[in-house]
Amino acid sequence: MNFERSYIEFLLGNRLERITWEKQQTLSPTTTVLQYLRGMDHYKGTKEGCAEGDCGACTVVIASVSGNGRLTYKAINSCLIFLPQLHGKQLITVEHLAQPKALHPVQKAMIELDASQCGFCTPGFVMSMFALYHTIQNPTDEDILEAFSGNLCRCTGYRSIIGAARKALSTHATDRFQELEQETIQTLQSIECNDSRFTNLHQTYYLPSNLASALNLKFTFPDIEINAGSSDIALRVTKKKEVLTSLLDLSGVKELKYITKTSQGFDIGSGTDLQSLKEELGEELPSLKKILSVFGSKQIRQVATLGGNLGSASPIGDLIPLLMAYQAKLVLKSLIQERTVAATEFIKGYRQTALIPGEIITNIHIPNPDTTLIIDVEKISKRTDLDISTVSVAMRLQLKTDRTIESIFLYYGGMAATVTFTKNTCTFLEGKKWEPETLKSAFEYLEKDVNPISDARAQAEGRMALAKNLLLKLWQNNPK
Numbered sequence: 281m282n283f284e285r286s287y288i289e290f291l292l293g294n295r296l297e298r299i300t301w302e303k304q305q306t307l308s309p310t311t312t313v314l315q316y317l318r319g320m321d322h323y324k325g326t327k328e329g330c331a332e333g334d335c336g337a338c339t340v341v342i343a344s345v346s347g348n349g350r351l352t353y354k355a356i357n358s359c360l361i362f363l364p365q366l367h368g369k370q371l372i373t374v375e376h377l378a379q380p381k382a383l384h385p386v387q388k389a390m391i392e393l394d395a396s397q398c399g400f401c402t403p404g405f406v407m408s409m410f411a412l413y414h415t416i417q418n419p420t421d422e423d424i425l426e427a428f429s430g431n432l433c434r435c436t437g438y439r440s441i442i443g444a445a446r447k448a449l450s451t452h453a454t455d456r457f458q459e460l461e462q463e464t465i466q467t468l469q470s471i472e473c474n475d476s477r478f479t480n481l482h483q484t485y486y487l488p489s490n491l492a493s494a495l496n497l498k499f500t501f502p503d504i505e506i507n508a509g510s511s512d513i514a515l516r517v518t519k520k521k522e523v524l525t526s527l528l529d530l531s532g533v534k535e536l537k538y539i540t541k542t543s544q545g546f547d548i549g550s551g552t553d554l555q556s557l558k559e560e561l562g563e564e565l566p567s568l569k570k571i572l573s574v575f576g577s578k579q580i581r582q583v584a585t586l587g588g589n590l591g592s593a594s595p596i597g598d599l600i601p602l603l604m605a606y607q608a609k610l611v612l613k614s615l616i617q618e619r620t621v622a623a624t625e626f627i628k629g630y631r632q633t634a635l636i637p638g639e640i641i642t643n644i645h646i647p648n649p650d651t652t653l654i655i656d657v658e659k660i661s662k663r664t665d666l667d668i669s670t671v672s673v674a675m676r677l678q679l680k681t682d683r684t685i686e687s688i689f690l691y692y693g694g695m696a697a698t699v700t701f702t703k704n705t706c707t708f709l710e711g712k713k714w715e716p717e718t719l720k721s722a723f724e725y726l727e728k729d730v731n732p733i734s735d736a737r738a739q740a741e742g743r744m745a746l747a748k749n750l751l752l753k754l755w756q757n758n759p760k
Contacts, residue, residue: 283477283486283493288363291343291370291467294460299363301478309478309485310517310524313358313366314338317373325374325403326358329432331518333357333511333580334666336431339404341411343370343457345468351461354555354582355411357430360514361583362507364478364487365531368471370464372457374403377410384455386410389448390441397435405431408579409445414457419449429665430577473532485527491535494640497528499615502637504528508551508588511580536587536642545647550587550640554599557586565606565646567674571598571657577666587641590626593633593698600627601674601691601699602657603646611643618642630697653678654758658750662737669694670737671746675754683714690751695730695743702729716755723748 287300301309307316314331317323317340329337338358346352351370377384383391386409396402405428412419412427419427424445433441457464476487486504488494498504507513507529516522530536536551539560546561554572558581562569575581575598589599590610600623608623612635626634635641649655654677661667672693678686688709692700705725712718732743 283475283488285472285474285476286478288367288476288478288487289471290366290368291464293370293372293376294464296467301480307363308480308523309364309483310362310514310527312514312518313340313361313363313371316363317358323373323375327400327403328359329400331359332515333360333430333576334432335401336404336408336428336577336579337401339407339431339579341372341407341414342366343372343464344368345465349465351414351465353411353414355408355427355430355579356583357511357579359518360511360580362485362510362514362517362529364476364485364529365510367476367487367532368468368473370468372407372410374406377406379456384410385451385453386413386444386448389444393440393444393447395436395440395444401431401433401435405433405441409448412445413449413452413455416449417452419445421446424449426573426578430579432666476532482523483525483527485529487529487532489532491533491642494528494530494533495613495615495638498640499638501526501528506530506591506640508591508641509553509583509585510588511576511584512588512592512594530585530587530640543648545645548586548644548646550590550642550644551585552587553582554584554586554589555581565649567602567605567655567657568646571602571659571672574659574661574664575599580666586644590623590644591633591635591641593627593629593631595630595696595698596668596672596694598659598669598672598693601672601693602655603644604691604699604701605655605657605674605676605689606646606649607676608647609645610641611645612636612639613642614638614640620645624701627698650678656754656757658753658757660746660750671695671743671750673747673750673754677714677754677758679714685709685712685714685718692730692747694737695732695747697733700730702726704729714755714758716752719751719755722751726751 289298317326327337329335340358343351343353408427474489475493478485504526536549538549540547558572603623610621621634657674659669659672674691676689680686688706690702705722708725732740734740
């Protein structure tokens, strides 16, 4: 473990940039990419609308070298990532797209279809479209809508923007980023990605390059905070103005980024981003795809990680109830030991987990669901995209051939300080027919199982009504 490097290197467009914190004290290690860009001349196209990943006005594109040796382009919210997360990557903003005498095809289409009015949101839409331009050839409307799920516009009604995307993405002419791809790859591969430490007067930020270094750090500093995607922890900086004095960033640990399919199930590295999870396991695990399709936005899913979502222990973390229904298990590792904990045993309280000092979540195992099982999930929120759950529920159901309930497990999120397993309700339902009248008769047991909270999203009475309706919705999804 050698944390001597104190600088980051990345491409800003095609220009190699270096930030050294020993010399550069105006920027902190937890300066967001948005704050960095807005502090520079000639980079004001990236807008600050909300500073919490809710509007997309700050969307930029990060290009990195993938395992197949090609560049991958991801649209992300620049308000949600810290500068060290740029190391070894290319940062592309709206200012980089046009050539001196020609607009990029996505920019040109936006103009030709009058897809901009006030213009504040336009750079974000352009960058989401640019990422799609480099990701999917001949995208469907579903692909376009997913790409725009994290971009809000209060002027156009979206129709002209979607039309511009259809036009720009239908031709797919080679742009200068593709022409310069090999040169870009060579530059990025020449950047050393070894263990790093960035310090200023108030902060120490560690960026290990491998799991062994990360575990050593966690052993040395057992209470150090972990940055496992930053879509959650960044809000403490941008909204609460916290100074995070010591941070362990796992974004550079490649051993935590994998998805392996075996005869027993699926092993997922804790550093796997949620968009990759959706794309690679969506067919085998349709309920996982279903909930991830309404998890934040594509920009957020490309930053957020599975380990980060679990480690936050949020009662409204959309994935936790479903992973309980899948009977997932977490591998927790330290320098001293490695142990496995069931997802149902991992959450110990509000924002509290079974992790002990020195441990890191390294792997999540989802067993292959039996083909006779019904696993389903539902979520209620004020918006389809870019919103967390008011109430959610995940179900694991085994029926007999006569539609009698052999076993049922119901896990509710958003009702209390932790995800709630409705034991009395499930016990009552076992042995009874899977039909609406049966479920309605279980409502009195549901009221005993959960004591809903009241907050800005819903009052307790409203949450209970939603919980009952979601139970009926699960039957509606799976009537036969």
